[in-house]
Amino acid sequence: MTGDDGKSPVKLSLPLEYQQDLFNELRSEDELVLLARGLGLLRVVINLLHSYDAVGNNLIVVVGADERENGWIGEALAEHAAVSRSPMARGLSQVSTDAMSVGTREKMYSQGGMFSITSRILVVDLLSKLLNPETVTGLVVLHSERIVAVSIEAFIIRIYRQMNKVGFLKAFSDAPEPFTTGFAPLAGMMRNLFLRKPSLWPRFHVTVAKSLEGRKKAEVIELEVPMTDGMRDIQNAVLECVEVSIGELRKAGTGLELDDWTLDSALHRSFDLIIRRQLDPVWHRVSFRTRQIVHDLTVLRSILHALLTYDAVAFNKYLDTILAAHQPPPGSTRQNQSPWLFLDAANTIFETAKRRVYSGKPSEGEAQGSSDAFSDSLRPVLEEQPKWSLLGEILDEIERDSYLNPTPRDDSNGTTLLMCSDQRTCSQLREYLQNMHAHSSEDISNGDDGQKPSATFMMRRKLRNYLEWKKDFARVSASLFAENQKVLDGFTDQRGNTIGARGKGPPNKRRRVRGGAAAAGAGRSVNSSLQMAEDKESQVASLMADIRPTDADSLHKDEIAVDNLDDMEDYFEVYDMEDLLVIHPYDGDMDEHVLEEVRPRYVIMYEPDAAFVRRVEVYRSSHEDRNVRVYFMYYGGSVEEQRYLSAVRREKDAFTRLIKEKGNMAVTLNLDGTAPTDPQEQFLRTVNTRIAGGGRLAATAEPPRVVVDVREFRSSLPSLLHGRSMVVVPCMLTVGDYVLTPTICIERKSVRDLISSFKNGRLFNQAETMLQQYKHPMLLIEFDQNKSFTLDPFADSNTFEKSIKSADDSRDLQSKIVLLTIAFPRLKIVWSSSPYQTAEIFAELKNKQEEPDPVKAVQVGLGLGEDPYEQQSFNTTPQDMLRAVPGVTAKNMMRLILEVADLREVSNLGEAELDDMVGREAGRQVHRFFNRSVLDD
Numbered sequence: 001m002t003g004d005d006g007k008s009p010v011k012l013s014l015p016l017e018y019q020q021d022l023f024n025e026l027r028s029e030d031e032l033v034l035l036a037r038g039l040g041l042l043r044v045v046i047n048l049l050h051s052y053d054a055v056g057n058n059l060i061v062v063v064g065a066d067e068r069e070n071g072w073i074g075e076a077l078a079e080h081a082a083v084s085r086s087p088m089a090r091g092l093s094q095v096s097t098d099a100m101s102v103g104t105r106e107k108m109y110s111q112g113g114m115f116s117i118t119s120r121i122l123v124v125d126l127l128s129k130l131l132n133p134e135t136v137t138g139l140v141v142l143h144s145e146r147i148v149a150v151s152i153e154a155f156i157i158r159i160y161r162q163m164n165k166v167g168f169l170k171a172f173s174d175a176p177e178p179f180t181t182g183f184a185p186l187a188g189m190m191r192n193l194f195l196r197k198p199s200l201w202p203r204f205h206v207t208v209a210k211s212l213e214g215r216k217k218a219e220v221i222e223l224e225v226p227m228t229d230g231m232r233d234i235q236n237a238v239l240e241c242v243e244v245s246i247g248e249l250r251k252a253g254t255g256l257e258l259d260d261w262t263l264d265s266a267l268h269r270s271f272d273l274i275i276r277r278q279l280d281p282v283w284h285r286v287s288f289r290t291r292q293i294v295h296d297l298t299v300l301r302s303i304l305h306a307l308l309t310y311d312a313v314a315f316n317k318y319l320d321t322i323l324a325a326h327q328p329p330p331g332s333t334r335q336n337q338s339p340w341l342f343l344d345a346a347n348t349i350f351e352t353a354k355r356r357v358y359s360g361k362p363s364e365g366e367a368q369g370s371s372d373a374f375s376d377s378l379r380p381v382l383e384e385q386p387k388w389s390l391l392g393e394i395l396d397e398i399e400r401d402s403y404l405n406p407t408p409r410d411d412s413n414g415t416t417l418l419m420c421s422d423q424r425t426c427s428q429l430r431e432y433l434q435n436m437h438a439h440s441s442e443d444i445s446n447g448d449d450g451q452k453p454s455a456t457f458m459m460r461r462k463l464r465n466y467l468e469w470k471k472d473f474a475r476v477s478a479s480l481f482a483e484n485q486k487v488l489d490g491f492t493d494q495r496g497n498t499i500g501a502r503g504k505g506p507p508n509k510r511r512r513v514r515g516g517a518a519a520a521g522a523g524r525s526v527n528s529s530l531q532m533a534e535d536k537e538s539q540v541a542s543l544m545a546d547i548r549p550t551d552a553d554s555l556h557k558d559e560i561a562v563d564n565l566d567d568m569e570d571y572f573e574v575y576d577m578e579d580l581l582v583i584h585p586y587d588g589d590m591d592e593h594v595l596e597e598v599r600p601r602y603v604i605m606y607e608p609d610a611a612f613v614r615r616v617e618v619y620r621s622s623h624e625d626r627n628v629r630v631y632f633m634y635y636g637g638s639v640e641e642q643r644y645l646s647a648v649r650r651e652k653d654a655f656t657r658l659i660k661e662k663g664n665m666a667v668t669l670n671l672d673g674t675a676p677t678d679p680q681e682q683f684l685r686t687v688n689t690r691i692a693g694g695g696r697l698a699a700t701a702e703p704p705r706v707v708v709d710v711r712e713f714r715s716s717l718p719s720l721l722h723g724r725s726m727v728v729v730p731c732m733l734t735v736g737d738y739v740l741t742p743t744i745c746i747e748r749k750s751v752r753d754l755i756s757s758f759k760n761g762r763l764f765n766q767a768e769t770m771l772q773q774y775k776h777p778m779l780l781i782e783f784d785q786n787k788s789f790t791l792d793p794f795a796d797s798n799t800f801e802k803s804i805k806s807a808d809d810s811r812d813l814q815s816k817i818v819l820l821t822i823a824f825p826r827l828k829i830v831w832s833s834s835p836y837q838t839a840e841i842f843a844e845l846k847n848k849q850e851e852p853d854p855v856k857a858v859q860v861g862l863g864l865g866e867d868p869y870e871q872q873s874f875n876t877t878p879q880d881m882l883r884a885v886p887g888v889t890a891k892n893m894m895r896l897i898l899e900v901a902d903l904r905e906v907s908n909l910g911e912a913e914l915d916d917m918v919g920r921e922a923g924r925q926v927h928r929f930f931n932r933s934v935l936d937d
Contacts, residue, residue, distance in 0.1 A: 010054045011084040012047045015622045016211040031197040032171040038614030041174045042589045050080040056088025062116040064142040070116045119152040120713050124730045126159045133163035141171040145178040150716035154192045161194045176654040186661045202655035218620040218628040224636040225386045230356045237345035245293050252290045272298040280787045296338045304639050312356040312383045313462040356383040382459035392453030411625040413577040417600035421607045426583045595619045604631045608644040707739040707857045720839040729854045734861030735773050741849040743775040758816045767824050773860045778828045785834030887925030892918040
C-alpha cells in the first residue's frame, strides 16, 4: 500500500487473509480488536504503526506496552522502515522513566514521531499540557483487558477524547475472558475506551479458519503418554483433597455464590485468587479454618503442577518442605494444621511419593516384632517421568529422518525446537538429554548396553543430593525449634515470675503431682500431632552405599555458574543451525519471534499450550516453503490434559458470549468524554443553593480545581476527581498530596501505606509539616473499595505471635492513630471506604471555598512563608526537647521560640528574664530545671 501522501510506499508483512482484512478495518475506523491468543496480534499492531510511521508527520502514542514489547515493536519498526525504504520513518521512542527531564520530553513531543509512554508519565504530561492532546494524531492502546473505569489508562483516554475529537483511537487485546465477567461487560469496556465498534476474531472465525486451514498444514503427531501407577494414585489423592477442601468451604457459610466452585474450575490457574477476591470483603469475619482452606487450595494446585513437571526426587523434596511448613509453632496448643493433611488421601500422597524414590520397610517394623529384619532394606527405585523415554525415542526418530534426508527440501533449518512450560523444566530436560546415554560400569555389567536412553545416572545423583539435603534440613529444623523453644520458655518464665511474686506458696511446701516426674516432664512432640515415619540412619547409610558415586560420575562436569569470559574466542563460537536442539519455555508473543528466527523443521511440545499451537499454524501458513513436523505430548487422563481442554473451551465460550452481546449491544452516542455543553446547564451545575444563615447565592463559571502531587497518579483518585468535572493540576508538592483550598491540605494514605508510615516514622514528620504550613491539615485514610471498611483484617496476627510479643499498645494500629491525634490535636482524620467516597468528600470540602493556587502550593515547604509568626518553620528536635522542660506549655513555648535563638540561650536566661516571657511560676520552674545540680536527690 502507499502512505497518506501518495508518495511513500509502505511494504507490509501480513501474508494471511484475516491479517489483511483486520488491517484494512483498522485503517478505516476506530475499534476494539479482540483476537484469539496466538494469531499474531502484535504483528498486526506493528504493521499498523509502520503505516503511520512511514508518513513521517504524525504524532502517535502507544499506551499499555511493557518493556519487552517496546523492544520488539522498536526493532520491527526499524526493520520495516529499512525494507520499505521510508526516509520519513522515525521509529519508536520510549518515555518510560522520570529521569527524562521535562524539557527533553517537551522537545521530543514537538518534533512528532512514535512514542511509547508509561501511563503515569503520560497522564501528567497531558494534564500539564506538556503534551497537548490536540496535537496527537492517534492513540494505540494495548492490553485493553486491563482497563477498568478507575484505571489510569481510562483516565488517559478520557483526557484525550475531551481535548481531541478527530484523532484516531485503536484498542487491542488477545484475552477475551476478562470481557465476559459482570453485567454487560463488553458495553462497559467500550464505554471506558470511548469506542463504538468491537471487532471479534476467534479461531473459529470463517476468515481465520480459511487462512490457517486452506493452505498446507503442519504435520502434527499427537502422543498420549500414560502416567505411571504412582503418579495416577497421587493425582487422584490430590483431587480428593481438593474436593474435600471445596466441600469444607461450602459448609463454612460465607454467603457467597458457590455454583462455580467445582473440581473442574479448581484446576484453573487463578481459582484460588478468585476465591480470595470474593472473600476479601468479609475476610476479617471468616474463620481461621476457612482462611487455611483457601491457602490449602493454592498448595494443592502447586502439588498437581509439581507432580507432572518435577522428577520423583524433586517432588518428594517439595513435599518435605510443605510438610515442614505446615507444622505448628513449637509449644502451641492449638491444632492449626491444614485439614487435608489428616485425610487418608494425604497419607497416600506422601507415602507414594517416597516409594517413587526408594522403597523398603519403614522403622515401625521394629514394633511388629522384627527388629533387625528390615533395618537395612531400603533400595533405590528412582521412577522416571514417562515423557523422558518418549522424548528420547522422538529425538532418535528425528535423527534417523535427518540421516535419510540430509539435504533440506525447503527453507527450514534442521533445528529441533523443544518447548516446555518454564525455565525449571528447561533445565531438567537439558540435564536429562546430556546424561541419558551416560551409564556406569555396574549398569553395563547388569546387561544395559548403554544405547537405550535412561535417567538412572541423573536420578542417582539427585538422590545423593537429596539425602545430603535432608540431613542439613533436619539439622536446621532442630536448631530453629530450639531457638523458638528458648523464646517460649523465656516468655513462660516471665509470666511465672510475675505470678509467683503475687501468690507463691511457702518454700518448704511441695506440691504433689499426679504421675510424678514422668507427668511433669511430658510435653508436645516436635511435630505436634502430625508425624511421618522417618528412616533409620542405618537404612539411609545403606541407601547411600547403593548410590555411591561411580567412575562415570567423576567424568561428569558441573554446571558453570559464573564465567569471566576470559579467552572467549577460544571457547565460544556461533552455532550452526543445522542439527541443533533448542530448548525454550513458552513465553507469549516471544514464541513467534523464536519460530521466525530459529526456523525449525521439528517442533516438540513437551507440554500442551493452545496459544503455541496457533502460532505454529500461523507460522506454517505464512511460509509455504517451510515444512514443520510437530510432536504434541501430553499425559493421558491427567490434570494437564484437562487444563488444556478447559482453557480452549473457556476461550470459545467467551467469544460466543461476546458475539451474542455484540448483537444486542446498545450504541453509545456521546463518546467525547465531555460534560453537557449547554451554557445554561453548566451555569446551573455551579450554582450553590445553600443560602442559610443570610448567605448569598454564589455561582461561578470556573470549574473547581485540585492540586495533586504527581506521585499520587498511581492511585485511581485523580481519575475520579477528573470525572466529577474537577480540574486536576499535577505538581511536585513538598507538603501534602492534595491541596483543595488555600487552607486545606490532605495527606492520603492507604491502610498498607499507613502501617509502613507509622513504622518508619514518616507520618509524624508529614503531619508536623502540614500543621506548620496549612490552617486545616487533614489525614485521609482510604480503604480499598473491594475490601471491608474496617481495620480488623490488617490487625490480624498469629496467636503464637500475640502470646510472645510485648503488651505495649503502641504497636497496635489503632493505638498509633490515637497517639497521632494526641500529638497533633489540629490534625483532622478523614475516613473513606473507597476512592469513590473520597471524591465525594473532596467535593463537599471544596463547597463555597476559594480555589488553590498551584504556584503557592508548590512553594509551600520550600521556603519561608509570608507571615513569620504563623508560617515560619522551626527545627522540630529542639522543640521536642523544650516541651519536656517543666513549666513549658503549648501556649508559652511559641513565645520562647520567637524570643530566644536556641536551647543554650534558654538555659542561660535569668529568672527575671524568664518571668517576663512565660510568667512567674513557669519561669521559676524552667530556671530551677536548668540550674539544678545533677548530684542532688
